[in-house]
Amino acid sequence: MTDQRTTALVQARMGSSRLPGKVLEPLAGRPAIVQIVDRVRAAANIDEVAVVTSHEARDDVLAAVCEQAGITCLRGHETDVLDRYHQAAVSLGADRLVRVTADCPLIDPEVVDGLLELARERPDAAYVAVATGAVPRAAGYRRYPDGLDAETFTATTLATAWEEAAAPFEREHVTPFLWQRPDRFPSAVLEADTDLGSERWTVDYPADLEFVRTVYDRLHERGPLFGYRDVLAVLDADPGLRALNSTHRATD
DSSP: TTSSSSEEEEESSSSSSSSTTTTGGGETTTTHHHHHHHHHSTTOOOOOEEEESEEEEGHHHHHHHHHHTTTTTEEEEEHHHHHHHHHHHHHTTTTTTEEEEEEEETTOOHHHHHHHHHHHOOTTOOOOEBTTTSSOOOOOOOOOBTOOOOEEEHHHHHHHHHHHHSSSSHHSSSSSHHOOOOSSSSSEEEEEEETTTBBBBEEEHHHHHHHHHHHHHGGGGTTTOHHHHHHHHHHHHHHGGGGGGGGOOOOO
């Protein structure tokens, strides 16, 4: 994979139905989207990071924040996110893509690198993903916390999905066309050492934002690139923090 250009695309928009504007909420004094991009940039195997948002007027402020922070921001269709990703991949000349979403402000560069190492080890796999708490326990994986989600695939594979996917669900969520067809697109899954799937670190609700903001406040003095093990150490030292968003935690 050393001869490939690997580009991470962070999917973000202001119009979240459950928590509008969450991507610009401050975390340790900086907008969440800036923190996310910096964390993904820190992955050793990432060559470029860009934000992909929509052409909708409400996303103008997001594009402006990215420009001010020196972050490449590409804009496309609001609901056909598959088209948004494909057009961005073409524009940036990417060979391999990593998909990250802006509801994951604790994304860990070590996990992103692990994902890409697995893709290197498994050249037969067209689709490689991190197993997180977003995946049911019944799937049998040792999962990372929900909120460390990332996926990778080549631009060629993405182009095939873009050309053939027809269902609205496949267009809106980018990768279902791939993972729903394992015979055609073999997959590989990055697992954690132990199952951490009961941990909820994603941001969908105000309580999730309070949780993540508290974690940032506790850890940012160590540096902005603290990892998931640092977060676990904070939670183990103060188990009450998990209660902040416990009502939204999966019960699988």
